[in-house]
Amino acid sequence: MLIDYKQVKIYQQEKLILDQVDFHVEEGEFVYIIGKVGSGKSSLLKTLYCELDIYQDEAEKAEVLGRSLTSIRRKDIPALRKEMGIIFQDFKLLTDRTIYKNLQFVLKATGWKKKDEINQRIEEVLTDVGLLDKKDNLPHELSGGEQQRISIARALLNHPKVIIADEPTGNLDPETANNIVKLLKDITTNGTAVVMSTHNIPMLDRYPGVVYQCADGAMRDVTSSYNKLNLSEEQD
């Protein structure tokens, strides 16, 4: 199991945001986190990549990629993050350099040294997201949807076991959002899990997955309320 949360309490400052969180993600799963504004979706995602701590005695179990988040040491966090891809609503590309240099920056920062290997990996991920021809452009020369595809390419660089995406389609028009979710769903076919928060409910039927809902200070698996398309396809 890639993510294994059992009876976890998630706090922001002193305030309990989510109680008794049971959350499990297996290889290749496509997982949506839904819920109203302020219901705790981002807080949950932040705990996964250690931007928000889980206190020692506030979880029966909180493991990500085999590491316990209640006891992980600060110095071990970069290694954990290297095994994840993280995608944000506002892309977070470095605006002063080309797409190629954005990706090169991440590879160098994560220990890649050989120029030809760096070059090859950048070409692979840009091909995966269909934007190899944009490698010498600056981020502002790309559309919002293209910038989000680049941030997905960046997340793929180190062959992550899991991709965490916090409202990756929040700033995009419906058709572009659709293409981004399709791309993320396609990524799961090679075994990478994707966990994404979203307000885009129609997407849940179009690209079925596991669905967790944050509401009233708790998170529940509500998959059976969605995936209707999937079920009817199976019945045919």
Ligand SMILES: Nc1ncnc2c1ncn2[C@@H]1O[C@H](COP(=O)(O)OP(=O)(O)OP(=O)(O)O)[C@@H](O)[C@H]1O
């Ligand atoms: N840095 C912070 N310090 C204190 N409280 C915070 C902080 N960040 C978020 N909160 C509070 O935690 C609660 C959950 O916020 P969170 O951002 O996790 O919700 P969300 O479901 O992701 O919302 P949205 O849909 O707007 O992204 C909110 O009440 C929010 O005000």
